Amino acid sequence: xxxxxxxxxxxxxxxxxxxxxxxxxxxxxxxxxxxxxxxxxxxxxxxxxxxxxxxxxxxxxxxxxxxxxxxxxxxxxxxxxxxxxxxxxxxxxxxxxxxxxxxxxxxxxxxxxxxxxxxxxxxxxxxxxxxxxxxxxxxxxxxxxxxxxxxxxxxxxxxxxxxxxxxxxxxxxxxxxxxxxxxxxxxxxxxxxxxxxxxxxxxxxxxxxxxxxxxxxxxxxxxxxxxxxxxxxxxxxxxxxxxxxxxxxxxxxxxxxxxxxxxxxxxxxxxxxxxx
Amino acid sequence: xxxxxxxxxxxxxxxxxxxxxxxxxxxxxxxxxxxxxxxxxxxxxxxxxxxxxxxxxxxxxxxxxxxxxxxxxxxxxxxxxxxxxxxxxxxxxxxxxxxxxxxxxxxxxxxxxxxxxxxxxxxxxxxxxxxxxxxxxxxxxxxxxxxxxxxxxxxxxxxxxxxxxxxxxxxxxxxxxxxxxxxxxxxxxxxxxxxxxxxxxxxxxxxxxxxxxxxxxxxxxxxxxxxxxxxxxxxxxxxxxxxxxxxxxxxxxxxxxxxxxxxxxxxxxxxxxxxxxxxxxxxxxxxxxxxxxxxxxxxxxxxxx
Numbered sequence: 001x002x003x004x005x006x007x008x009x010x011x012x013x014x015x016x017x018x019x020x021x022x023x024x025x026x027x028x029x030x031x032x033x034x035x036x037x038x039x040x041x042x043x044x045x046x047x048x049x050x051x052x053x054x055x056x057x058x059x060x061x062x063x064x065x066x067x068x069x070x071x072x073x074x075x076x077x078x079x080x081x082x083x084x085x086x087x088x089x090x091x092x093x094x095x096x097x098x099x100x101x102x103x104x105x106x107x108x109x110x111x112x113x114x115x116x117x118x119x120x121x122x123x124x125x126x127x128x129x130x131x132x133x134x135x136x137x138x139x140x141x142x143x144x145x146x147x148x149x150x151x152x153x154x155x156x157x158x159x160x161x162x163x164x165x166x167x168x169x170x171x172x173x174x175x176x177x178x179x180x181x182x183x184x185x186x187x188x189x190x191x192x193x194x195x196x197x198x199x200x201x202x203x204x205x206x207x208x209x210x211x212x213x214x215x216x217x218x219x220x221x222x223x224x225x226x227x228x229x230x231x232x233x234x235x236x237x238x239x240x241x242x243x244x245x246x247x248x249x250x251x252x253x254x255x256x257x258x259x260x261x262x263x264x265x266x267x268x269x270x271x272x273x274x275x276x
Numbered sequence: 277x278x279x280x281x282x283x284x285x286x287x288x289x290x291x292x293x294x295x296x297x298x299x300x301x302x303x304x305x306x307x308x309x310x311x312x313x314x315x316x317x318x319x320x321x322x323x324x325x326x327x328x329x330x331x332x333x334x335x336x337x338x339x340x341x342x343x344x345x346x347x348x349x350x351x352x353x354x355x356x357x358x359x360x361x362x363x364x365x366x367x368x369x370x371x372x373x374x375x376x377x378x379x380x381x382x383x384x385x386x387x388x389x390x391x392x393x394x395x396x397x398x399x400x401x402x403x404x405x406x407x408x409x410x411x412x413x414x415x416x417x418x419x420x421x422x423x424x425x426x427x428x429x430x431x432x433x434x435x436x437x438x439x440x441x442x443x444x445x446x447x448x449x450x451x452x453x454x455x456x457x458x459x460x461x462x463x464x465x466x467x468x469x470x471x472x473x474x475x476x477x478x479x480x481x482x483x484x485x486x487x488x489x490x491x492x493x494x495x496x497x498x499x500x501x502x503x504x505x506x507x508x509x510x511x512x513x514x515x516x517x518x519x520x521x522x523x524x525x526x527x528x529x530x531x532x533x534x535x536x537x538x539x540x541x542x543x544x545x546x547x548x549x550x551x552x553x554x555x556x557x558x559x560x561x562x563x564x565x566x567x568x569x570x571x572x573x574x575x576x577x578x579x580x581x
C-alpha cells in the first residue's frame with residue numbers, strides 16, 4: 001500500500017509555509033529477544049510538519065510508543081532514516097529539542113510540584129530567575145497555581161499528569177511528544193485535559209505528537225491521525241483531520257467528526273483482520 | 277467543666293492502655309521477670325544447698341529463695357541485683373571514674389561512632405562504585421559478600437595484633453573492626469537504593485540529556501535515601517557489636533567489652549549482666565537516634581510516614 005507522505009497538498013492552513021519537523025523514511029526496528037526477534041517497526045514513512053498535532057493510534061503492540069521513543073532517541077532504529085529538526089534524534093535530544101510526557105506522570109516523589117517542574121531547568125543550568133519565571137508561567141498554563149509547595153502524593157492523578165505536562169513545557173520545546181498521557185485517567189478528567197491541551201496547542205503553536213488508543217481522543221485533538229497495526233508495527237493509514245482549531249467537546253457529535261472517527265475505525269479494523 | 281472537656285477531647289487512660297502498646301509490652305516484661313526470678317532460684321539451687329551442707333546450716337524454702345536472690349556471685353543474678361548494680365555504677369559514681377559504667381559505655385560508644393561513620397562512608401563509596409562501574413560490580417561484590425563469611429571473632433584478634441604491631445592501639449583497631457562489620461549492610465542497601473529509580477524516571481533524565489553526575493545527584497541519591505536509613509539502622513546496631521568484640525581480645529582495660537571480660541575472669545556475673553543490659557540500652561538508643569534522623573529527613577523529603 002502506498003501512503004501519502006505528510007500533508008503536502010492537504011487542506012491544512014499551514015500548508016504554505018509548513019516545514020517538516022520530523023522526517024522518517026523506511027524506518028525499521030527489530031528487538032532481539034531470547035526466543036525470536038520482534039519486528040516492532042516495519043518500513044515506517046512519515047513526515048510531521050511544524051504546528052501539526054499528530055496522533056498515533058492503534059492497538060497495543062502496534063509500535064506507536066516505540067515509534068515515539070525512536071523519535072525521542074530512547075530507542076535506536078535497526079535501519080532507515082529519521083531526522084528531528086534536521087538533526088539526528090541523538091543530536092536533537094542533546095539540544096533538548098523536545099519535551100516528553102510519559103504514560104505515567106513520573107514525578108519525583110521527593111520533589112514538590114514546583115521542584116518537579118524546575119528539574120529540567122536545573123539540568124539545563126538556566127539562571128535562577130529564569131527558572132522561577134518559567135515554573136510560574138507553566139504551572140499557570142496547566143491551572144496549577146497554588147499547588148507549588150505540594151508533594152505529588154497530595155495531588156490527584158489528573159493534577160499529577162498536568163504537573164508532568166508543565167514540566168515538559170518548561171523546557172520550552174517546539175516539539176511535544178506525549179505518550180498516552182491521559183490513558184490512566186477517568187473519562188471526565190480526560191475530556192477536561194483534552195480541551196486544555198487543545199487550547200495550549202492553539203496558543204503556543206507547538207508541534208505535538210500524541211500516542212493514544214482512543215478514537216474520539218485522536219479525532220478530537222489531531223490535525224493528522226496516523227493509524228497503525230501490529231505484528232509487524234506499521235502505518236496503515238494517515239488521515240487529515242482539519243476540524244477548526246478552536247473546537248470544543250460538542251464537536252464530537254458533528255457529522256464531520258463522526259466521519260473521521262469512522263475512517264479511523266475502518267483503518268483499525270483492516271489492520272486487525274488478519275489476526276482472526 | 278474543665279475535666280469534662282479534657283475527658284471528651286482525650287481518650288481515657290484505661291482506653292489508651294488497653295489499645296496501645298503499653299499493656300502488651302508490660303505483659304511480656306512481667307512474664308520475663310517471673311521466669312527470671314524462678315530461673316535464679318533453680319540455677320543457684322545447687323551451689324546454695326551444697327554450701328548449706330558444708331557449713332551445716334539449717335535452711336527452709338524461704339531462706340533458700342532469699343539467698344538465691346542475693347548471692348554475691350550467682351550463676352544467674354536476680355533482676356533487682358542487676359538493677360542495683362546498674363544504679364550503683366551508672367548513677368552513684370562520677371562518670372570519670374573507672375568504676376562508672378557511663379565511662380565504659382562512652383569508651384565503647386566512641387569506637388562505635390567512629391567505626392559507624394567510616395563504615396557508612398566505605399559502604400556508600402563501594403555502592404557508588406558498584407553501581408557505576410560494571411567491572412567493580414563483577415569483581416568487588418563477591419569479595420564484599422565473602423568478607424562477611426569470616427567469623428568476626430576469628431579475625432578481630434588478628435586485626436588487633438597486626439595494628440598493634442604498627443603502633444595503632446586503643447580506639448582505632450576497635451573502630452576498624454566495627455567498620456568491618458557495618459559497611460556491609462550499607463553497601464547492599466545502597467546498591468539497591470541507587471538502582472531503585474524505575475525505567476520512567478531514568479528515561480526522563482535521558483530526555484533532558486542529563487549528565488551521569490546530574491542523574492546521580494538529582495535522581496539516584498534522593499531515591500536511595502529510604503534504603504540508606506534502613507541499612508543504617510542495621511549498621512549502627514552491629515557497629516556496637518563490632519566495638520565490643522574489638523575490646524575482648526586485647527584485654528582492654530576500658531569499655532563495655534572490658535567489663536564483660538573482667539566480669540567473667542572474676543566470676544562477677546552481676547557485673548557481666550549489668551554491662552550486657554547497658555550495652556543493649558546503648559544499642560536501642562543508637563537505633564532510636566537513627567530512626568529519629570530518618571523521620572526528620574524523610575519528612576523533609578515529603579515521604580509519607
